[in-house]
Amino acid sequence: MAELEPGARVLAGEVLGYLCSGPVRRVVVAPHDGIVPAEWPETGALLGYGDTVCRLETEQ
Template identity: 35%
Template sequence: MFSEADMARLIEVMRQTATTHLTVEGAGEYLSLGLRPAGSASARAISSAPVKMIKSSALGVFIHCGGDDGLQKVEPGARISARQVLGYVSLDGARNPVRASEAGVLKSSTPEEGQIVGYGDVLFEMECDA
């Protein structure tokens, strides 16, 4: 969890270096900060909720949930419950389910349906509940 002091320091550095966007990753969380373009002195946190990246545990073909599995399709912006299945990494028809480790909101789904993904590839980003 990033403290207010941490964020204030990061925003100050962004102002000094005219950085408009900064993403910081650490300990399974990530923080995304945006600064208005040149001339603006104010910066705002796009989101201060901890962002978690859900990575592939295997090499295989990515499949979204909600196709033939009887589950509901999950779109970015959807509310996610802890342990919810979000998709699969498939090997010749056998599937490794990919689950959310905690509750929150799905921010993005990176791979396309049928795309080959490798071990450790980011499959989903979600904002976790505080």
């Protein structure tokens, strides 16, 4: 899977990445069409339970 770059357009249901916790790997999908924001988690970033992974930008 290619890395998503800031400014990339994504469609609802598109795979954005994965969250791994021990042996469990969960798919993160776009809940709606949008644009990848400038602030995007780095691969391997440590996230806590309930943390917001990202907020997709929408076109006006």
